[in-house]
Amino acid sequence: MAHPLLCWDICLEGLQRRMQLADDLKTMQKIMKEKFWHNTLVSLGNTLVWENKVIIITDTKLNIIHATENIFAMNGYTQKDVIGRSPHMFQGAKTEITERQKIKIAVDKQSSFESIITNYKKDGSIYKCHIEGYPVFNKKGKLVNFIAIENAA
Known part of the structure; x- marks a missing residue:
């Protein structure tokens, strides 16, 4: 006879992931409202969930x-590890200078960019990171945030 309770681990993993997604989406919606985001170029919910x-x-x-x-699955850092720090924390000696400069120019111009860059995980190992970066403006046209959408390349 099968034991139906053995599947609870699988169910709980799915529930935990859905709860994390809901928390992330709620936090992002709060930021959007506080900063009066206007015309966000990407659907953050779809990007995160699907x-x-x-x-x-x-x-x-x-x-x-x-x-x-x-983020933890991608590079070993927790949310607490990265809040308040610069994305430069993921870069190191093998990070391509040309890609760093390309990103800096786009940020300075308040324009979007796409890059594949060598980043460092928390344990010091390297990985290729595909980054899509976007400036975010409020309804008055003032820059209020930047968004980076990332995945291991």
């Missing part, structure tokens, strides 16, 4: 104010 990409939101000084829970 594509399982990591979403990092920074302030205008490039300090991380939110990272989705799934």
Whole structure:
């Protein structure tokens, strides 16, 4: 006879993931409302739920104010590890200077960019990271945040 309770581990994993997604979406919606985001170019919910990409939101000084829970699976950092820090924390000696400059120019111009860059995990190992970056403006046209949508390439 099968034991129906053995499947609870699987059910609980799915429930935990859905709860994490809901928390991430709620936090991002709160940021959107507080900063009066206008015309966000990407559907953050679809990006997170269906594509399982990591979403990092920074302030205008490039300090991380939110990272989705799934960042841990990509690079070993928790949300607590990254909040308040710069995305430069993921870079190191093998990070391509040309890609860093390309990103810096786009950020300075407040324009979107796409890059594949060598980043470092918390344990020091390297990985290729595909980044799509977007400036976020409020309804008055003022820059209020940057969004990076990332996944291991």
